[in-house]
Amino acid sequence: MLTVKEVSKVVDLSEHTIRYYTDKGLIPMIKRDKNNNRVFDDECIGTLITIKCLKDTGMPLDEIKKYIHLYLEGESTFDIRYKMIVKQYEIAKKQLLEAEDRVEFLKNKVALYESQHK
Amino acid sequence: MLTVKEVSKVVDLSEHTIRYYTDKGLIPMIKRDKNNNRVFDDECIGTLITIKCLKDTGMPLDEIKKYIHLYLEGESTFDIRYKMIVKQYEIAKKQLLEAEDRVEFLKNKVALYESQHK
DNA sequence: ATAACATCTTCGAGTAACTCGAAGGCAAAT
């Protein structure tokens, strides 16, 4: 059972961002303790990790929210959720190629600078 | 010599975004034709490609602008420019690892969905 | 020649996803 500050370290997102996500309804299973503080269990943390991955593949928060809620609806939403994940998987693979290109590009730039350094 | 529309296809950025960049001063060497239309030569396109790469490694537009202008100042700014590029190169390598992790994560999710599909 | 169309321009408003700081509540430590 972790606090906002603790999960912010675990998932590497700012405390502000984590509160923003909970308030937007992206982690609907989150509970509060007797002092009204957010408490994160393993399910919440797993959800946050999924949110982060989907966000980083460019999925808008509204669509991520939809995915989480479809998941909570159960088996009947299997097909649509599967399609959503496959789509992001394709995007992730494309992003990987682009990341490789950027590394190449900057590696060449660095090499160029170093060749000019007398 | 290309128009906004043409470069938008070459570098895969929207026409709006390209105008936004020129108006922000990120492509200071850009010229206008007799009808006041933006015209992009090879140098402009090279600059745009560099801008896109730096932006995708998370550099803010203001800092990219600074880099471009330092470049135009010549040799005296060599060291600072070199440091800026090395920094983004390190970030690009980190992003590559993260992109790999996302592909792995989503690949596993897809596999999980497919194992449950009867 | 004139009308229609495409493509360019500027401008201002709107949006997503943070990002920050202030003001205040509660609980343990000195």
Place this chain on the structure above:
DNA sequence: ATTTGCCTTCGAGTTACTCGAAGATGTTAT
């Protein structure tokens, strides 16, 4: 008892787009 530290909510500000409207200009069709 008060200071420290972490939590809360709220509202404002920022970045980087993103969009659409209104208008100038140049090209093509009749």
